[in-house]
Amino acid sequence: NAGVMQNPRHLVRRRGQEARLRCSPMKGHSHVYWYRQLPEEGLKFMVYLQKENIIDESGMPKERFSAEFPKEGPSILRIQQVVRGDSAAYFCASSPGRDKTPLHFGNGTRLTVT
Amino acid sequence: DAKTTQPNSMESNEEEPVHLPCNHSTISGTDYIHWYRQLPSQGPEYVIHGLTSNVNNRMASLAIAEDRKSSTLILHRATLRDAAVYYCIPGGNDMRFGAGTRLTVKP
Numbered sequence: 682n683a684g685v686m687q688n689p690r691h692l693v694r695r696r697g698q699e700a701r702l703r704c705s706p707m708k709g710h711s712h713v714y715w716y717r718q719l720p721e722e723g724l725k726f727m728v729y730l731q732k733e734n735i736i737d738e739s740g741m742p743k744e745r746f747s748a749e750f751p752k753e754g755p756s757i758l759r760i761q762q763v764v765r766g767d768s769a770a771y772f773c774a775s776s777p778g779r780d781k782t783p784l785h786f787g788n789g790t791r792l793t794v795t
Numbered sequence: 796d797a798k799t800t801q802p803n804s805m806e807s808n809e810e811e812p813v814h815l816p817c818n819h820s821t822i823s824g825t826d827y828i829h830w831y832r833q834l835p836s837q838g839p840e841y842v843i844h845g846l847t848s849n850v851n852n853r854m855a856s857l858a859i860a861e862d863r864k865s866s867t868l869i870l871h872r873a874t875l876r877d878a879a880v881y882y883c884i885p886g887g888n889d890m891r892f893g894a895g896t897r898l899t900v901k902p
Contacts, residue, residue: 774838
């Protein structure tokens, strides 16, 4: 049973380009969470999605960032017009349900903006 | 949202038990208490969770206060590989992480 798969593991983008981060949840999991971790800082919640629906995006910056979790395929975190401050590790987690079930995390995508 | 208070850092000697405390005084009655840890350069990993009763698994034990306003994660014999940041999260919709406790294990 494969775990949460994130790709790419490392992504380098120039300022102004777009970054697309993919997350394939564990089989049978319909809930996905995205987190951002700046160097030497803690995990910051960004968005919580259930298949085709955004449940909570209160941690997402209002501009340039968007997330989706389509009926088919992985969840995508999209960052438009990246800036140096977007350089961070982005982690995705999945679970089969809310609250009671543990989250399973991927190994993250490390985004570097040059 | 329930807020948590954890010590910023703790130290332990190898092979000794470690008790990692967490205060979550505003936890709601139906929220499970989750513990995760993050090893250096890795994603967080689930450690244990519980609601009211104490819980044990192969990684750790979780002791939950009777009033549920605090809990303690117990590593029975710390190893160097247990050095990590440990997060206590009263579960809810958002599963927000606090700053956690950085555990250092000395040989």
